[in-house]
Amino acid sequence: MEGNIAILGYGLSAIGPGIGIGLIFAAFINGTARQPEARGVLQGIAILGFALAEALAIFGLVLAFVFQ
Amino acid sequence: MSTPVLAADGGEFQPPGVGSFDFPPIVAGITKPMVLLVLSIIIVGVFFWAALRKSSLVPGKMQFAAESTYDFVRNSIGRDMIGGKDLRPYLPLLVTVFTFILVNNVFGFVPFLQLPTMSNPGVPYGIALIVWLVYNGAGFARHGAVGYLKHQTWPPGVPGWIRPLVTPLEFISNILVRPLTLSLRLFANMFAGHLVLLVFILGGEYLLLHGGVLGMVAGPLALILSIVLMFFELVIQFLQAYIFTMLTASYIGGAVAEEH
Amino acid sequence: MLNENTTVLAQGGPNPLFPHIPETIIGLISFAILYFFVHKYVVPRFEKIYQERSQRIEGGIARAEEAQAEAQRTLEQYKEQLAEARSEAARIRDDARAEGQQIVEEMRAQAQAESDRIVNQGQAQLAAQRSQIVAELRADLGRQAVDLASRVVGESLEDETRRRGTVDRFLDELEATSAPSGSTSS
Numbered sequence: 001m002e003g004n005i006a007i008l009g010y011g012l013s014a015i016g017p018g019i020g021i022g023l024i025f026a027a028f029i030n031g032t033a034r035q036p037e038a039r040g041v042l043q044g045i046a047i048l049g050f051a052l053a054e055a056l057a058i059f060g061l062v063l064a065f066v067f068q
Numbered sequence: 069m070s071t072p073v074l075a076a077d078g079g080e081f082q083p084p085g086v087g088s089f090d091f092p093p094i095v096a097g098i099t100k101p102m103v104l105l106v107l108s109i110i111i112v113g114v115f116f117w118a119a120l121r122k123s124s125l126v127p128g129k130m131q132f133a134a135e136s137t138y139d140f141v142r143n144s145i146g147r148d149m150i151g152g153k154d155l156r157p158y159l160p161l162l163v164t165v166f167t168f169i170l171v172n173n174v175f176g177f178v179p180f181l182q183l184p185t186m187s188n189p190g191v192p193y194g195i196a197l198i199v200w201l202v203y204n205g206a207g208f209a210r211h212g213a214v215g216y217l218k219h220q221t222w223p224p225g226v227p228g229w230i231r232p233l234v235t236p237l238e239f240i241s242n243i244l245v246r247p248l249t250l251s252l253r254l255f256a257n258m259f260a261g262h263l264v265l266l267v268f269i270l271g272g273e274y275l276l277l278h279g280g281v282l283g284m285v286a287g288p289l290a291l292i293l294s295i296v297l298m299f300f301e302l303v304i305q306f307l308q309a310y311i312f313t314m315l316t317a318s319y320i321g322g323a324v325a326e327e328h
Numbered sequence: 329m330l331n332e333n334t335t336v337l338a339q340g341g342p343n344p345l346f347p348h349i350p351e352t353i354i355g356l357i358s359f360a361i362l363y364f365f366v367h368k369y370v371v372p373r374f375e376k377i378y379q380e381r382s383q384r385i386e387g388g389i390a391r392a393e394e395a396q397a398e399a400q401r402t403l404e405q406y407k408e409q410l411a412e413a414r415s416e417a418a419r420i421r422d423d424a425r426a427e428g429q430q431i432v433e434e435m436r437a438q439a440q441a442e443s444d445r446i447v448n449q450g451q452a453q454l455a456a457q458r459s460q461i462v463a464e465l466r467a468d469l470g471r472q473a474v475d476l477a478s479r480v481v482g483e484s485l486e487d488e489t490r491r492r493g494t495v496d497r498f499l500d501e502l503e504a505t506s507a508p509s510g511s512t513s514s
Contacts, residue, residue: 044148048318051311055249058256065086065345086344102354109362116370138374156375160367168362190347191355198359259344 006064013060020053081274084266089188089259104185108171115167141166141313149317154324158317161202165195166313169254173305176262177298184305187258189251196251199316204243207323216323242322250315257308261301268294470495 028046032039091099119134127135141163146155169186176184186192207216221238268290276287474491 040144044144044314047307047311048314051253051315054253055245058249058252061256061260062252062345065343089344097350099348099351101348101351105351105355105358109358109365112362113365116366120370120373135374135377138370142374160363160371163371164359164363164366167366168359185355188348188351189345190349190352191359193347194352194356195359198356 004064004067006067009067010057010060010064013063014057017053017055017057020056021050024049024053081271081278084263084270088263088266100183101185101188101191104172104175104181104183105191108168108175108185111171112167137167138163145310145314145317149314150321150324154321158202158206158320161199162313162317165199165316166309169195169312170306170309173258173309174302176258176265176305177302184258184262186254186308187262189255189259192251192255195312196247199250199319200247203316203319203323206320210324220323246319250312254308254312257304261304265294265297265301268297466499469499473498 024046028042031042091101093099094103116134119130122128122131124131142155142159145166146159146162150158172185172191174184175181176187204216207219210216211219217239220242221235223234223238226234272287272290272294274287275283275290277283279287473495
């Protein structure tokens, strides 16, 4: 079997952000369902949170390449 | 699953990898991303120029499109993140960042170009460096050197015993890591998206041509899926341009804001 | 493209995290040019349009307010005039009524005076006529009575004083008898 074990690290690092992003958007959907008029404000916050959570997975991907 | 099929055909399938992003020079050291970069600023420039050439209070079609873009950056991103009175000096930067990244990303969707320029990390690094300089410079100008460092690393209301932990973390996350995540997020999204598309298209093509009976079914399916994915990528491309601009605005807004 | 890349792939490929330096430089130059264009042309132009638009809207609002104020003013004026006219009309009516009253009073007074005058005149005339008639009748009656008496008695009543006394006495008697009826009739 060929490949790089660093890719496994990326896989592991994607778990946490995956869960986090799921929670963020679940909360966003909940909030919008309860208060549709707050959608605009919530959207900005949700995407900001999404970007911040995503950073961790990106580190995983980058480190996978760094230790190639 | 595909290994026996490939083995039967005899030819070895080379999956697209990081090498797919290393373009040989077209002429004299000029590569495809360079052409795309120049093309992108021509597109944006002509777009705005054509829209504003005969600008009027009642916008025409062209002006309306340009105005929607500008309005989106100005009101949806800038005003939310920076706030009214500090926005104006940073508005050109936000508009440039958004349009530049958006056009370069959407190149990944345009037929014949088919390459998001930002899937090569050079340009994202450059833009992130500019953003880093701008937001730190803005903070220094506003609060002074010590004031700015305190502003970024000394969140009020934190108990004293946890300060030794919080302050270095805040410094790392606010000053050091931000440009890295900013550029790498853009680069990695474009890179991964493009790579997935390549896998689907090249793999589908290979299956169709060399895959035998099973490949005749799987190949077209993969190609159809690649079209669906392309539209998905279009959303991501737009979203990444939006996120990059929003984070830029957010960093600047955080740097020039008064005490929390 | 795939064929060209296979050789690279065989070597493991370049690390994708390393920037392609010329590309970065081109990217930064492009970015700078675009920034310059946006900074010098696009943003000022758009801001000017926005400002003009908001001024236009504010100007429109101001104009509308002015028009409304004007309308309000006209309405006030109109109402004022109306009220004035109404009070004027009421005053005129009152005046007319008072005048009419006055005229009626005057007429009545005049008529009263006239009638009084006529009545007085009539009474005076009547009194004059009556006294004239009485005087005439007295002379006449005296003469005739003397005549008659002289004829009846056959003697001449030469003595003037005696004759007058007789006649007067007679007439006083006559008046005394007719006095109650004469006083009620006047």
